[in-house]
Amino acid sequence: MDARYKSREIERRSLDVDGLKRSFLEWLVYSVGKDARAATRRDWFHTVALAVRDRLVDRWMDTTRTYYQQDAKRVYYLSLEFLIGRLLTNSLANLGITDQCRQALDRIGLNLDDVVEAEPDAALGNGGLGRLAACFLDSMASEALPGYGYGIRYEFGLFEQRFEHGWQVEYPEQWLQFGNPWEFPRPEVLYPVQFYGRVEEFRDSVGERAYRWVDAERVLAMAYDTPVVGYGGDTINTLRLWSARATRDFNFGHFNDGAYMKAVEQKVLTENLSRVLYPNDATEGGKELRLKQEYFFTSASLQDILRRYLQHHSNFDSLPDKAAIQLNDTHPAIGIAELMRLLVDQHGVVWDKAWDITRATFSYTNHTLLPEALEAWPVRMMERVLPRHMQIIYEINAKFLNRSKARAAGDNGRLSRLSLIDERGDRRVRMGNLAFLGSHKVNGVSALHTELMKQTVFADFHAEFPERINNKTNGITPRRWLHQANQPLAALITSRIGNGWIKDLSQISALAEKADDLVFREEFRRAKRKNKKRLAAYIARQTGVDVQVDSLFDVQVKRMHEYKRQLLNILQAIALYNEMRDNPTVSWVPVTKIFAGKAAPSYHMAKLIIKLINDVAKVVNHDPSVHDNLKIVLLPNYNVTAAEIIMPAADLSEQISTAGMEASGTGNMKLALNGALTIGTLDGANVEIREHVGDDNIFIFGLTAEEVNDLRASGGFNPREVIASNPSLKRALDMISTGVFSPDDPHRYHPILQALTDGGDHFLVTADFSDYCQAQQAAMDLYRDQEEWTRKAILNTANMGWFSSDRTIMEYATEIWDVHPVKPEHPAETET
Ligand code: 4GP
Numbered sequence: 001m002d003a004r005y006k007s008r009e010i011e012r013r014s015l016d017v018d019g020l021k022r023s024f025l026e027w028l029v030y031s032v033g034k035d036a037r038a039a040t041r042r043d044w045f046h047t048v049a050l051a052v053r054d055r056l057v058d059r060w061m062d063t064t065r066t067y068y069q070q071d072a073k074r075v076y077y078l079s080l081e082f083l084i085g086r087l088l089t090n091s092l093a094n095l096g097i098t099d100q101c102r103q104a105l106d107r108i109g110l111n112l113d114d115v116v117e118a119e120p121d122a123a124l125g126n127g128g129l130g131r132l133a134a135c136f137l138d139s140m141a142s143e144a145l146p147g148y149g150y151g152i153r154y155e156f157g158l159f160e161q162r163f164e165h166g167w168q169v170e171y172p173e174q175w176l177q178f179g180n181p182w183e184f185p186r187p188e189v190l191y192p193v194q195f196y197g198r199v200e201e202f203r204d205s206v207g208e209r210a211y212r213w214v215d216a217e218r219v220l221a222m223a224y225d226t227p228v229v230g231y232g233g234d235t236i237n238t239l240r241l242w243s244a245r246a247t248r249d250f251n252f253g254h255f256n257d258g259a260y261m262k263a264v265e266q267k268v269l270t271e272n273l274s275r276v277l278y279p280n281d282a283t284e285g286g287k288e289l290r291l292k293q294e295y296f297f298t299s300a301s302l303q304d305i306l307r308r309y310l311q312h313h314s315n316f317d318s319l320p321d322k323a324a325i326q327l328n329d330t331h332p333a334i335g336i337a338e339l340m341r342l343l344v345d346q347h348g349v350v351w352d353k354a355w356d357i358t359r360a361t362f363s364y365t366n367h368t369l370l371p372e373a374l375e376a377w378p379v380r381m382m383e384r385v386l387p388r389h390m391q392i393i394y395e396i397n398a399k400f401l402n403r404s405k406a407r408a409a410g411d412n413g414r415l416s417r418l419s420l421i422d423e424r425g426d427r428r429v430r431m432g433n434l435a436f437l438g439s440h441k442v443n444g445v446s447a448l449h450t451e452l453m454k455q456t457v458f459a460d461f462h463a464e465f466p467e468r469i470n471n472k473t474n475g476i477t478p479r480r481w482l483h484q485a486n487q488p489l490a491a492l493i494t495s496r497i498g499n500g501w502i503k504d505l506s507q508i509s510a511l512a513e514k515a516d517d518l519v520f521r522e523e524f525r526r527a528k529r530k531n532k533k534r535l536a537a538y539i540a541r542q543t544g545v546d547v548q549v550d551s552l553f554d555v556q557v558k559r560m561h562e563y564k565r566q567l568l569n570i571l572q573a574i575a576l577y578n579e580m581r582d583n584p585t586v587s588w589v590p591v592t593k594i595f596a597g598k599a600a601p602s603y604h605m606a607k608l609i610i611k612l613i614n615d616v617a618k619v620v621n622h623d624p625s626v627h628d629n630l631k632i633v634l635l636p637n638y639n640v641t642a643a644e645i646i647m648p649a650a651d652l653s654e655q656i657s658t659a660g661m662e663a664s665g666t667g668n669m670k671l672a673l674n675g676a677l678t679i680g681t682l683d684g685a686n687v688e689i690r691e692h693v694g695d696d697n698i699f700i701f702g703l704t705a706e707e708v709n710d711l712r713a714s715g716g717f718n719p720r721e722v723i724a725s726n727p728s729l730k731r732a733l734d735m736i737s738t739g740v741f742s743p744d745d746p747h748r749y750h751p752i753l754q755a756l757t758d759g760g761d762h763f764l765v766t767a768d769f770s771d772y773c774q775a776q777q778a779a780m781d782l783y784r785d786q787e788e789w790t791r792k793a794i795l796n797t798a799n800m801g802w803f804s805s806d807r808t809i810m811e812y813a814t815e816i817w818d819v820h821p822v823k824p825e826h827p828a829e830t831e832t
Contacts, residue, residue, distance in 0.1 A: 079328035081130030085640025123157035141230030153241035166614030221300030320360035336438030475805035486648035535649035551590035556654035655680030660705035
């Protein structure tokens, strides 16, 4: 071997400072093509990312090879969203080379923190569901589970949010603009995916009736692989994202007949399929392109899964023993009909057998009970776009309803609710029902949500299949959300209990006994203050508002949605503002209200609430009579990267959804793990957080899910009466309605006031207002006693161990997937 080549080989693997430095310098020149003097921050980011990538490729291949050699059972996590965020810090930390990398860059005269800042935030998701998928990837790799993520390589991630005159404006998020050093394009991994056309019936070789899908349009799905580094760098799994490519036929054959431009246009249209992420959080678009995206990535993934399986097997009998396919919500639920099609039409498996295999292979997670989010595709659209799948769905439905008929004797309502087709009005395919029926396990994402699934959306299915629904309370990865995002606290924890908590978060419970240790408290506060200073600087950069580092940082960060009730929070802020103005001599606890979150571009009410928060902030922040005791900020463009700055700096975590409406929440977990006290309703995982951190260390208020249900059902709730009887609420609403915050347009907030009064206040903002204000008061009172506050904050951190996504993922692995850890075999890594 050429000596120079050989030396590069060594370099590529070296994890020490000198080796890293040499490969940075080499990569900069030979791959990025820049001279050190001319290199920009972005060039250095690409350089470092490529050099780090070198260091994981061997282990990545070892991992894949081991799975293959052992014919291990794999889990395939199908998700339309992966909200990954940046990868450099994560890769370095999980490989354990952050310090070496920092020093190597120092020697070149660069700062790692600056280099990290040049990485775009990969926002291939909307919110909770997408971020959960990303945490699960980290946990699967860290637990040595043979897990693959499958999704779409959107060219445009979730839109960039800016505020213009206080209104949300959306801009395209071009995260791939300068290339993505983490991904490996696989132009040879291509699968055809069909749309439209028609179904032809014929007789197969033994004279049985069979079907084929003909005259369809074809698109190719091309794979891009991103390595997923587990903690310790031993297991490196794969996230495979599909990109749409036109088939070659588009390019040829049209040159001479003048249709060339048409063909090119068609090619562009075809490739639009993977262009952009739908910016809807928990709402269904009903758009044909969305259905096509769902089918596109699901079909390509299934073809890939079957190809891998067939390398070791000659029939499909043991598919369920070798592959577990998890449907992340109903978005990939069409996969159930697709697997049936592949097995029956393409591989000649008989229907009943194919159905048993399908059901044993799939499982489904539900992430929301909001009725508008339950996907239901118009039958007419399905018939046009996926004609063979529509037939298959009819067939599944007919067989199922036939069997259920006996038990539903006389109860036609029940049968029509169980049906895969909603026959009311415009006929629609209920994807939730399809996902349920085609899966052996169905889970909710918190104890309460799972219970409500049984009682509401899936009540009839639950009666039919009482064993199928199970709970898997969400979790978060402690690597990203504590070890990497909160280095001051992580270092403090490690100094006391060692670093075992990074891999096994249950160990963090050892901190509980430190809650009474005054020195530890002081250090805990110091770490928090450092994080708050960092956030204060970020707030100043982003919004121009100066906030007091020692004020109570009261944080609500999440998608903007009426059920999450940012409105309740801003109304309380107005009430507090009034109290402060009325009582200028009182010594107030200074409060900084921090909001961040995007609204779906078509969700007018949520966008109006954004404008309201910005309008209120403008008035409050400029009012000298509150003496800086209250500041309100709405940070633009909330994403994973912003969350990494916000979570560690929060004192109070707002989890104030109308009870029964938030499936779980995961921001609640990130904040509590970072030592914020929760103010929240008994909703989603808040219920379990309370059980773990203890009643005394959380501020619970408001109606319970049951009370919400009863109140709504009674029809007797009268928000006007509630408003009339609560002077501070009435005053806050009057200020909004008389244009105190919108002098340029006093009627601007009429729709909000309308919804709270004549609209019946569906989200029960007025009903919970008074209780919420009391809980806020309790939080402010407690904050005066910094010792006591810190004690509770420490107990929050110490008691959040159970909410690690490692725990969640191992529950999925043992109770749903039957997938086991596989330690990769690394051939002795020699230096030559
Ligand atoms: C979210 C839920 O709203 C949230 O409560 C949950 O924690 C998260 O999924 C993960 O399970 N749902 C979505 C969605 O993001 O798009 O439906």
